Amino acid sequence: MAYEALDFYDIDALLTEEERMVRDMVRDWVDKEVIPNIEEACREGVFPDKWRVDLGEMGILGAPLKGYGCPGLSYIAYGLICQELERGDSGVRSFASVQGSLAMYPIWDFGSEEQKNHYLPGMATGELIGCFGLTEPDYGSNPGDMITRAEDKGDHYLLNGAKMWITNGTTADLAVVWAKLDGVIRGFIVEKDDPGFSAPEMTGKHSLKASVTSELVFQDCQIPKDRILPGVKGLKGPFSCLNNARYGISWGAVGAAQSCFDSAKEYALSRIQFGHPIASFQLIQNKLSWMLREITKAQLLAYHLGNKKDDGTWIPEQISLAKMNNVDIALEIARMSRDIHGANGILDEYPVMRHMANLESVKTYEGTHDIHNLILGRHITGIQSFTREP
Amino acid sequence: MAIGVLLKQVPDTTAKIGVSEGRVDETAVSKWSMSPYDEYALESALRLKEAGGEDVVAITCGPTRAAKMLTDAAAVGVDSLLHVLVDDLSALDSTQVQSILAAALGRADCDVVFCGKQAADTNAGSTGPGVALLLGASCVSHVSEVSPDGGGYLALRASTGGDERVQVSAPCIFAFDKGDEELRRPNVRGIMMAKKKAIETISPSDLGVSLDNSRVTVVSHTPPPEKPPGQKFEGAESVATVVGKLRDEANVI
Numbered sequence: 001m002a003y004e005a006l007d008f009y010d011i012d013a014l015l016t017e018e019e020r021m022v023r024d025m026v027r028d029w030v031d032k033e034v035i036p037n038i039e040e041a042c043r044e045g046v047f048p049d050k051w052r053v054d055l056g057e058m059g060i061l062g063a064p065l066k067g068y069g070c071p072g073l074s075y076i077a078y079g080l081i082c083q084e085l086e087r088g089d090s091g092v093r094s095f096a097s098v099q100g101s102l103a104m105y106p107i108w109d110f111g112s113e114e115q116k117n118h119y120l121p122g123m124a125t126g127e128l129i130g131c132f133g134l135t136e137p138d139y140g141s142n143p144g145d146m147i148t149r150a151e152d153k154g155d156h157y158l159l160n161g162a163k164m165w166i167t168n169g170t171t172a173d174l175a176v177v178w179a180k181l182d183g184v185i186r187g188f189i190v191e192k193d194d195p196g197f198s199a200p201e202m203t204g205k206h207s208l209k210a211s212v213t214s215e216l217v218f219q220d221c222q223i224p225k226d227r228i229l230p231g232v233k234g235l236k237g238p239f240s241c242l243n244n245a246r247y248g249i250s251w252g253a254v255g256a257a258q259s260c261f262d263s264a265k266e267y268a269l270s271r272i273q274f275g276h277p278i279a280s281f282q283l284i285q286n287k288l289s290w291m292l293r294e295i296t297k298a299q300l301l302a303y304h305l306g307n308k309k310d311d312g313t314w315i316p317e318q319i320s321l322a323k324m325n326n327v328d329i330a331l332e333i334a335r336m337s338r339d340i341h342g343a344n345g346i347l348d349e350y351p352v353m354r355h356m357a358n359l360e361s362v363k364t365y366e367g368t369h370d371i372h373n374l375i376l377g378r379h380i381t382g383i384q385s386f387t388r389e390p
Numbered sequence: 391m392a393i394g395v396l397l398k399q400v401p402d403t404t405a406k407i408g409v410s411e412g413r414v415d416e417t418a419v420s421k422w423s424m425s426p427y428d429e430y431a432l433e434s435a436l437r438l439k440e441a442g443g444e445d446v447v448a449i450t451c452g453p454t455r456a457a458k459m460l461t462d463a464a465a466v467g468v469d470s471l472l473h474v475l476v477d478d479l480s481a482l483d484s485t486q487v488q489s490i491l492a493a494a495l496g497r498a499d500c501d502v503v504f505c506g507k508q509a510a511d512t513n514a515g516s517t518g519p520g521v522a523l524l525l526g527a528s529c530v531s532h533v534s535e536v537s538p539d540g541g542g543y544l545a546l547r548a549s550t551g552g553d554e555r556v557q558v559s560a561p562c563i564f565a566f567d568k569g570d571e572e573l574r575r576p577n578v579r580g581i582m583m584a585k586k587k588a589i590e591t592i593s594p595s596d597l598g599v600s601l602d603n604s605r606v607t608v609v610s611h612t613p614p615p616e617k618p619p620g621q622k623f624e625g626a627e628s629v630a631t632v633v634g635k636l637r638d639e640a641n642v643i
């Protein structure tokens with residue numbers, strides 16, 4: 001049966017034809033390439049290389065960036081791409097988020113002209129894979145206290161330290177790494193063959209199994225002087241990247257929720273208990289109606305935020321709200337959908353348990369749910385509560 | 391001269407089809423797509439162009455919604471788009487549709503034409519041969535591949551005796567079966583170009599085709615009978631029953 005995306009308030013009618021075509025292109029690709037292969041990819045713990053090639057060929061990597069071979073689409077189109085990818089699997093959306101918003105974006109915004117010309121065209125076609133190294137074993141929610149250091153050695157920089165939980169790390173051709181140079185956070189481009197750099201894969205994940213997660217280890221890692229991103233200093237660098245990725249996640253979560261809703265609806269209509277389809281029972285209808293309500297609100301939030309991204313009137317706190325809310329409801333919908341499927345809900349025949357497990361990561365990365373609460377709390381009260389120091 | 395490709399928008403093969411009052415309810419169709427065999431015709435037309443052929447013109451005859459399919463065709467590389475606007479295609483019989491398409495091909499100056507061997511909605515299979523008759527062109531059907539060959543074309547087609555290679559010269563029509571070629575996907579660059587591509591929209595009378603009373607009328611549609619529920623067997627002792635059913639009921643062994 002053709003997938004019919006829930007669109008209760010007809011957001012489709014608000015899209016441009018170009019946005020709709022991009023969305024349909026990605027939707028078809030997910031139907032043909034991701035959904036039939038995702039369970040095997042998860043079992044084997046790999047991100048199939050064909051997906052990298054296809055994403056590059058479709059020309060959707062770094063979607064909202066303009067110039068240097070990048071697509072130059074609207075933020076709404078970027079959101080729709082994330083929504084469709086995550087309808088397939090959060091791991092696929094993660095790949096695209098990291099490549100576009102976390103690796104291409106900092107080079108595009110803070111890189112030198114030479115760096116942009118050197119890396120961006122290949123990254124847009126998927127020939128070069130990027131990753132983003134911010135989190136460290138001891139510094140997750142407070143990256144400002146990171147340990148990784150860069151030293152200026154005259155004709156090169158020397159990096160020492162370790163990053164953890166880095167999506168695409170092992171498969172990446174280049175890493176955008178945030179490290180302190182004379183106490184100030186700076187961005188560096190590290191290439192996979194740089195001496196003193198290694199990226200061992202982390203294993204044993206129960207979530208985002210089709211996404212590669214790695215450590216990045218820098219042991220007297222030498223990089224040329226022209227690999228520093230000249231355009232930014234301090235936490236503003238990584239945080240600007242996160243803003244874009246978090247925006248995409250607010251749409252992606254809608255896609256995962258739509259998939260769980262779709263599966264729950266179909267299942268409830270066909271599963272007979274006590275002589276009737278379970279969809280005819282009020283408790284089930286209440287659950288489905290709650291899903292419809294929350295997905296619709298999440299869609300409107302994401303769409304409105306997309307317009308604000310496109311006209312430049314957004315503030316980061318609005319992104320925090322959308323990321324936090326949409327992932328939260330998607331996770332709740334995944335759990336509810338799992339419940340509606342009964343025992344079948346735990347099988348890989350249905351997408352729900354996989355979405356549920358994936359969304360646990362999505363809730364944590366790109367600023368945990370509660371970190372976004374704290375960001376909003378600071379916005380409302382003017383008082384920061386991240387740390388006890390004033 | 392140009393390469394023509396005839397495309398029809400039909401309910402997606404995965405869409406639910408509802409019948410109300412003896413008619414397929416078009417308003418209830420959730421997704422409209424290019425007819426699957428037409429996709430292979432389009433792919434092959436684009437390959438012929440890439441092998442040094444002329445520009446590709448996509449032509450459809452259908453209601454307003456069919457324009458989207460033309461834009462989709464532009465996104466994978468079609469050069470120009472011609473839409474003969476007919477609000478209710480089901481009111482025309484196949485000869486009328488063929489007259490429209492033949493006139494449109496004449497207007498677009500096409501001497502080699504690609505189409506699907508049949509459309510997924512009517513399954514009539516008359517368009518290729520019918521248009522060929524009107525144009526005085528040769529028609530090769532059940533084609534899976536076309537390549538340029540001297541001044542003409544070499545078509546690969548399935549025949550009862552195995553694969554058949556047919557040499558044909560223009561004017562000619564290839565009615566396509568499912569081929570082995572991988573269908574191209576659109577990409578963002580194609581979509582951006584398609585957005586700028588104008589669709590020439592005309593009416594049958596602009597083509598000088600008058601639509602007198604249709605001679606063939608579809609009387610009614612009925613939905614196929616519902617599939618009986620699946621049967622489940624467990625354990626080694628049911629092997630004989632299952633084999634019996636596969637042989638006598640399913641006729642697969």
Ligand SMILES: Cc1cc2nc3c(=O)[nH]c(=O)nc-3n(C[C@H](O)[C@H](O)[C@H](O)COP(=O)(O)OP(=O)(O)OC[C@H]3O[C@@H](n4cnc5c(N)ncnc54)[C@H](O)[C@@H]3O)c2cc1C
Pocket residue numbers: 098131132133134135138139140141142164165166167168208213361364365366367368369370371374385386387
């Ligand atoms: C699959 C996956 C992929 C990832 N990919 C990347 C990547 O590509 N690049 C990258 O740099 N990072 C990546 N991360 C790391 C991710 O960004 C961090 O896990 C996240 O920032 C949280 O850090 P932490 O895990 O150290 O949790 P902690 O910061 O230790 O938080 C633990 C708990 O404490 C809470 N908490 C922390 N501080 C406070 C406070 N002040 N007040 C109240 N509660 C608080 C948190 O909300 C959370 O519930 C990835 C993570 C995962 C799971």
